[in-house]
Amino acid sequence: MAEETKRNGKPETSHHPETDPERGDKNYYGIPPIKRAHWTWQIYVYFWVGGIGAGSHLLTVIGHLLGWRDEAFFRTTKYTTLATMTISPVLLIWDLGRPERFLNMLRIVKLRSPMSTGSWALSLFGSMSGLVATKRAAEDGLLLGDNFLSRLAKLVPDRLVSVLALPLGLYVGAYTGILLIATSVPMWARNWLLMGPTFLSSAVSSGLSWTSLVLHLGNWGEGKTLGALKKAEKIVLAVEAVLIAASLVRMGKWSKPLFSKKLGPLFVGGTLVGGIAAPLVLLSGKETRNKSILASVLVLVGGFLFRYVMVVGGRESADDPESYFTFAKKDGGRPEAGSK
Amino acid sequence: MATGFLTDTTVCIGCKACEVACKQWNQLPADGYEFTGDSYDNTKQLSGDTWRHVAFIENPKKKRLTGDVDLVALAEDVKEDLPNGAELDGLGRWTFMSDVCKHCVEAPCQQACPTGAIIRNEFDNVYIQPDVCNGCGYCVPACPYGVITSVPEDGRAFKCTLCYDRQIDGLEPACAKACPTNSIMFGEVEELEKVAEERVKQLHDRGYPQAFLYGTPEVGGTGGIKGNHSKFILMDVPETYNLPENPFLPQDKVAGATVASAVAATMIGAAVVWAFRG
Numbered sequence: 001m002a003e004e005t006k007r008n009g010k011p012e013t014s015h016h017p018e019t020d021p022e023r024g025d026k027n028y029y030g031i032p033p034i035k036r037a038h039w040t041w042q043i044y045v046y047f048w049v050g051g052i053g054a055g056s057h058l059l060t061v062i063g064h065l066l067g068w069r070d071e072a073f074f075r076t077t078k079y080t081t082l083a084t085m086t087i088s089p090v091l092l093i094w095d096l097g098r099p100e101r102f103l104n105m106l107r108i109v110k111l112r113s114p115m116s117t118g119s120w121a122l123s124l125f126g127s128m129s130g131l132v133a134t135k136r137a138a139e140d141g142l143l144l145g146d147n148f149l150s151r152l153a154k155l156v157p158d159r160l161v162s163v164l165a166l167p168l169g170l171y172v173g174a175y176t177g178i179l180l181i182a183t184s185v186p187m188w189a190r191n192w193l194l195m196g197p198t199f200l201s202s203a204v205s206s207g208l209s210w211t212s213l214v215l216h217l218g219n220w221g222e223g224k225t226l227g228a229l230k231k232a233e234k235i236v237l238a239v240e241a242v243l244i245a246a247s248l249v250r251m252g253k254w255s256k257p258l259f260s261k262k263l264g265p266l267f268v269g270g271t272l273v274g275g276i277a278a279p280l281v282l283l284s285g286k287e288t289r290n291k292s293i294l295a296s297v298l299v300l301v302g303g304f305l306f307r308y309v310m311v312v313g314g315r316e317s318a319d320d321p322e323s324y325f326t327f328a329k330k331d332g333g334r335p336e337a338g339s340k
Numbered sequence: 341m342a343t344g345f346l347t348d349t350t351v352c353i354g355c356k357a358c359e360v361a362c363k364q365w366n367q368l369p370a371d372g373y374e375f376t377g378d379s380y381d382n383t384k385q386l387s388g389d390t391w392r393h394v395a396f397i398e399n400p401k402k403k404r405l406t407g408d409v410d411l412v413a414l415a416e417d418v419k420e421d422l423p424n425g426a427e428l429d430g431l432g433r434w435t436f437m438s439d440v441c442k443h444c445v446e447a448p449c450q451q452a453c454p455t456g457a458i459i460r461n462e463f464d465n466v467y468i469q470p471d472v473c474n475g476c477g478y479c480v481p482a483c484p485y486g487v488i489t490s491v492p493e494d495g496r497a498f499k500c501t502l503c504y505d506r507q508i509d510g511l512e513p514a515c516a517k518a519c520p521t522n523s524i525m526f527g528e529v530e531e532l533e534k535v536a537e538e539r540v541k542q543l544h545d546r547g548y549p550q551a552f553l554y555g556t557p558e559v560g561g562t563g564g565i566k567g568n569h570s571k572f573i574l575m576d577v578p579e580t581y582n583l584p585e586n587p588f589l590p591q592d593k594v595a596g597a598t599v600a601s602a603v604a605a606t607m608i609g610a611a612v613v614w615a616f617r618g
Contacts (some may be wrong), residue, residue, distance in 0.1 A: 028582035029378040031385050034486040038477045058609060066616055073364060094568055097475020097495025101455075102472045108456035112591040115478040116454035170609070172599035174499030182452065182590045183481035192593040204608050232615035236608060243604075270519060321582070328484065328584035 027321045034184050036318035039095060039311060046091040047176045047307040048206065050122070051199065052300075054173030055082030055207015057129055061166045064159050072220035075136065076211050081169075082133035087125035092122070114182050118175040121168045128165035132158045173203030176307075180314060186254045186327035187317035188310075194247045199307075201240040206303040208233045209279075213296035216289055230292065235285050237299065241276050244306075254323055254333060257313035267309040275302010343507065344569030345516065345524060346532040347438050348539060349581075350551065352437035352523040355395055359383065361518035362392040365503065385582070386439055388491035388498040392515045395581055397435040425503035437581045438515070438524060441487045441500035442468065442555060443569035449499075451591040452482035464529075465502040465570065473497060484565070484587030502570075529569050539573055550575055554583060563588025 027033075056077040062074060092100040105119040137143055138153035178201030180188040188195065212229040215221035248255055258267045279295040279302075317323055327333035362368065368389045376382050379396035386393045430582035432519060447466045450458040458479060468488075470471045475495040488499040503513035511517070516526035525532060536553045543551035554560040555571030560578060578585045 027579050028397070029376070029381070029384075031378075031582060032486065032580045034483065034585060035480045035489050037481040038490045038492070058612060062609070062613055062616055066613070067618070095476075097477065097490060097492075097497075098473070101472075101474035104455040104457070105476070107472075108454075110451070110454060110456070112451050112594050113454050113478070114594060115452065115476060119454055170605040171601075174605060178594060178597045178601065179478075182594050184448065184484040184587065184590055185481050188481075189588075189590055189593070192597050193600050196597045196601030199555055200604050201608055204612065208612075223579055228616045228618070231618060232612045235611045237617055239608060239611065314481070325579050325584060328587045330586045332586060 007256040022240075027325065030321060032314075032319045033321055034318050036185070036280040036315045037183070038097075040177035042091040044304070044307040044311045046088050046095075047199070047311070048304045049084045049091070050088045050176065051173050051249045051303065052202030052206045052210050053081045053129070054125075054169045054200075055204040056084070056211060057125075057162065057165065057169040057213055058204060059207060060132070061162050064162060067278050068225070070222045070225045072218070073211070073222075073225045075140065076214045076220070077207075078129075078136045080207075080210060080214070081129040085122070085129055087124065088122060092119075106305075112182075114175050114179040118172070118179060121175060125165050125168035125172050128161050129169065131156050132162045132165070140339045170200065174200035180310065183314075184321045184324070184328075185266060185314045185318045186320075186333060187251060187257055188314050190252070190254045190327065190333050191247045191250050194250060198240070198243040198247055201236060202303050202306055203241050205233060205236040205299055207242050208236060209303075210298040213300070214294060216293050216296070218264065226292070230283055230287065233295070233299070234280060237276055237280050241280075243283055244272070244276070254317065254327060255313075256323070257316035257320075258309055260313075260316060263309045263313055263316070265315075266305050270305035271302045271309065274298050275305065342529040342569055343502065343527065344443055344465075344529045344532060344571070345440060345502070345513070345526055346536050346573070347440065347572045348523050348525065348536075349435065349437040349571060350539075350543065350548075350575060351393070351521045352383075352436040352438055353521055354380065354396055354434065355520060356394050357518040357520060358392040358438050358515035358524055359394055361391065361514040362500075365506070365514035366391065366501070369572060383562055384486050386441075386489070386499070388489040388494070390438065390537045391498075391500040393439045395435075395437045395439060396574075397437070397580055399433040399435060435576060435580070437572065437574070438519075439581070439583075440515070440570055441502070442485055442561070443500075443502060444561065445566035445569065446564060446589055448482040448484060448565070448590050449479035451589070452478045454478060461504060463502065463504070465504065465507075466499075467501055467504055468497060468499065470496060470498075482590055484584055484590075486582075507537075532571065534574050536571060543573075543575075548575065554578055559585065560587070562586045564592045565589050 021290055060077040093099045096102055106123060106232045109120060110116040135156040135158045138150040141152060143150040173194040177195035181192040181195045183189060208229055215226060257263060279298045282291045282295040371383060371387055373390055374382060376384060379398050381396040383390055383393050385515055443466050450466055454476060455472050455474055457469045459467055459469060461467045473496040477490045477497060479497055480490055490497050512526040516524045536604050540551050540553055552559065552574060553571055554574045555568035557567045560583060561567035565587060574581060
């Protein structure tokens with residue numbers, strides 16, 4: 001065989017991955033064996049907004065249960081939940097291929113489909129938190145004075161409704177993670193145990209930061225509230241850091257997309273350093289208003305970037321044949337699969 | 341009664357009659373006029389508009405024929421000493437495979453579908469009801485074989501129906517009807533399993549120990565999928581055909597993930613309560 005035909009150790013016989021010296025793709029012409037989700041920007045924006053709503057609702061319930069009296073605090077958490085639960089369905093319906101059929105989501109309950117249970121949880125939680133916020137609006141005189149609607153709204157047993165809505169709200173914060181793991185995408189499916197808890201911790205830290213941000217910006221809220229929020233932010237951020245670290249260990253080599261050229265700076269800089277480490281440092285030092293505001297903004301931005309890199313990283317993971325084939329191998333990423 | 345396909349890749353000649361018959365019967369548009377240069381495969385993969393796809397795998401050998409070689413004699417399997425120690429396989433070989441929806445026994449797409457649009461019909465095939473699907477796209481990343489796909493122009497997801505309409509009228513699916521070498525066989529799953537077993541044994545006896553059936557609970561239909569109603573006789577590792585060896589049912593992890601999230605919710609809630617009491 002003539003040596004000049006042999007480049008990269010490959011004889012030049014045809015345009016084929018095994019023989020074409022110019023090609024580096026493996027398997028079937030490097031074509032992805034699974035298909036990525038079509039989800040566009042509405043989805044990661046929803047993951048973020050919905051998380052803030054879930055976190056805010058948790059604060060509403062805890063505030064009520066502990067007999068908190070800070071009116072500005074409740075106004076912030078209740079109106080935040082209302083606003084986020086109004087925006088969320090709009091974003092989700094927008095993303096559908098056939099938006100006019102969105103109600104088909106509610107024609108059946110499927111406990112093994114997080115998309116189904118999530119739609120139900122969002123609908124019920126949105127309605128219930130809407131009732132709670134409407135009562136608050138009536139008390140605040142926002143329903144145009146003393147009219148029938150306002151009197152009706154004041155009859156809402158808001159504490160009971162908000163307690164009943166709490167599990168649903170927390171599920172809205174967590175199911176976005178479960179939604180990702182119940183797929184064949186290696187990066188997501190690999191982290192099946194910790195994805196839900198990680199998304200939930202990020203939802204609560206975002207809710208706390210948002211509430212703290214609003215109260216600081218408006219110069220509202222009692223000192224006691226702001227102190228409690230700060231303390232809670234620190235704990236939840238620490239939990240989030242542990243969960244993300246454990247997730248990365250669990251994902252192993254399948255976490256590669258998170259550290260790609262495109263997503264790496266956003267994930268490491270935006271989420272890990274900017275969204276968790278820096279706020280923790282800011283909140284640990286001597287308290288000033290500006291530092292608290294900066295910490296809250298950083299947490300919110302970091303939480304958004306976390307969702308962005310998780311969703312977009314899943315696309316890259318699905319597009320990588322090697323990643324899927326090593327994952328879906330005997331003794332691969334899922335040795336425990338099928339053992340049930 | 342469950343019906344399905346058995347695709348015997350060993351007799352496939354890569355004519356793409358199945359692809360064409362499928363497109364014609366189901367009135368599916370073209371995916372575009374892309375020239376990939378990847379062998380003779382310009383369709384690349386299954387999609388919402390392509391429900392049968394013929395994979396073209398070239399098996400070129402490392403040795404190159406030089407000098408005066410009698411190619412006719414080679415093709416007629418004449419054993420002779422070849423120049424430079426070249427082998428008969430120096431000519432290279434083809435592997436073809438007509439890919440299709442696997443119609444899983446426990447179908448991940450069906451379990452993912454939040455609207456109930458994806459059902460099992462009376463032939464035990466996995467079928468998308470186009471009048472119910474609202475295009476959420478969640479079935480797409482759920483499929484372990486990359487079959488089901490959203491069609492952006494339409495909004496909904498589509499895949500092989502196993503020619504539901506033809507089956508109702510007692511006809512076999514268009515691809516099986518069109519296949520000139522009977523590489524695509526249609527019938528009852530149990531019958532096809534017997535045919536497959538016999539064929540694999542025959543191939544083993546003829547000196548092809550690498551032949552195996554893909555789509556059983558042991559290979560391809562693994563991890564809770566419990567096998568596929570459309571199976572394949574393959575001659576190489578599944579990855580050669582862009583198929584996973586050991587896929588899994590993603591929904592098996594939903595219960596565990598939900599419990600983990602509930603535990604986390606309790607702990608995070610308790611932490612916030614503690615902060616607010618302090």
